[in-house]
Amino acid sequence: DAGVIQSPRHEVTEMGQEVTLRCKPISGHDYLFWYRQTMMRGLELLIYFNNNVPIDDSGMPEDRFSAKMPNASFSTLKIQPSEPRDSAVYFCASSFGGGGRSIYFGEGSWLTVV
Amino acid sequence: GENVEQHPSTLSVQEGDSAVIKCTYSDSASNYFPWYKQELGKRPQLIIDIRSNVGEKKDQRIAVTLNKTAKHFSLHITETQPEDSAVYFCAASGGYQKVTFGTGTKLQVIP
Numbered sequence: 555d556a557g558v559i560q561s562p563r564h565e566v567t568e569m570g571q572e573v574t575l576r577c578k579p580i581s582g583h584d585y586l587f588w589y590r591q592t593m594m595r596g597l598e599l600l601i602y603f604n605n606n607v608p609i610d611d612s613g614m615p616e617d618r619f620s621a622k623m624p625n626a627s628f629s630t631l632k633i634q635p636s637e638p639r640d641s642a643v644y645f646c647a648s649s650f651g652g653g654g655r656s657i658y659f660g661e662g663s664w665l666t667v668v
Numbered sequence: 669g670e671n672v673e674q675h676p677s678t679l680s681v682q683e684g685d686s687a688v689i690k691c692t693y694s695d696s697a698s699n700y701f702p703w704y705k706q707e708l709g710k711r712p713q714l715i716i717d718i719r720s721n722v723g724e725k726k727d728q729r730i731a732v733t734l735n736k737t738a739k740h741f742s743l744h745i746t747e748t749q750p751e752d753s754a755v756y757f758c759a760a761s762g763g764y765q766k767v768t769f770g771t772g773t774k775l776q777v778i779p
Contacts, residue, residue: 587767597712597757597769610766645711656702657767659711 558660560646566666572634575663577646578627587657588621588631589645597645603629636667670695672760674770681748682778689773691758692740698762701734701741706755706772715756716743748777 559578567573579586587602601611606623614621618637623629633640643662649655671694681687693701699720704712718725718732718741725732729748734741745752755774761767 596771599766599768602766655700656714656717659713661711 558646558648558658560644560660560663562663563661564664564666566668567636569637569667570635571667572632573636573640573665573667575631575644575646575665577629577631577660579629579646579648580650580658581627583648583650583658584626585649585651585655585657586623586629587647587649588629589647589659591643591645591662592641600631633665636665638667641666670698670760670762670766670768672758672768672770674758674773676773677771678774678776680776680778683748683750685748687745687748687752687775687777689743689756689758689775690740691742691760691770692738693760693768694739695760695762696739698760700761701732702759702761702767703732703743704757704759704769706757708754712757745775748775750777750779753777 561576584605588600590598590600598613600613601621602609603623619633621631643664645659645662647657647659649657674691702717703715705715706712716727716730716732718734720736729746731744753776755772757772758770759767
């Protein structure tokens with residue numbers, strides 16, 4: 555398996571623009587997670603899905619952030635409008651089963667908002 | 669919710685020495701404790717994990733211990749090598765399928 559695939563790997567955008575990050579989980583995995591990593595806040599769970607259904611979005615910072623999972627092989631994280639403080643590495647991860655199962659991370663999307 | 673605290677935040681050891689990273693958790697329902705290694709510019713990768721029905725687990729130079737009563741668990745790396753230099757994250761999860769990560773320990777192995 556190719557692992558969790560994320561795109562884009564790097565993005566630089568101007569404040570106010572819409573940003574869409576994409577993720578393809580490992581085939582057969584039923585949980586998908588979106589994390590944000592910064593030096594200040596470490597690894598933060600933003601939202602996770604089980605069988606394409608959002609289970610917990612309490613980590614989503616504000617209404618500017620939204621996530622969807624239209625099918626088992628694709629998810630998006632959207633930021634609209636983007637702000638400089640959104641600059642971070644965004645990781646998508648997936649697992650077969652939830653707690654008690656290994657989580658596999660994608661390579662991350664490095665976002666810079668200027 | 670679960671809260672995971674990790675210490676130390678940075679750790680420097682001489683090559684060949686041992687390194688120990690400690691974590692505590694708050695939710696007694698947590699029953700799975702993975703450790704991840706993240707090299708600079710790379711993704712976190714699982715290196716070892718332990719479940720609540722086990723007190724210790726070893727994999728070559730890496731071992732994890734778990735004390736459920738005290739709600740703490742530790743990562744032990746023996747005979748450290750320069751390639752062990754990375755950020756290490758502990759994590760805890762339980763019945764809510766939500767994995768909570770510690771804040772990370774930056775380990776530097778000095779040749």
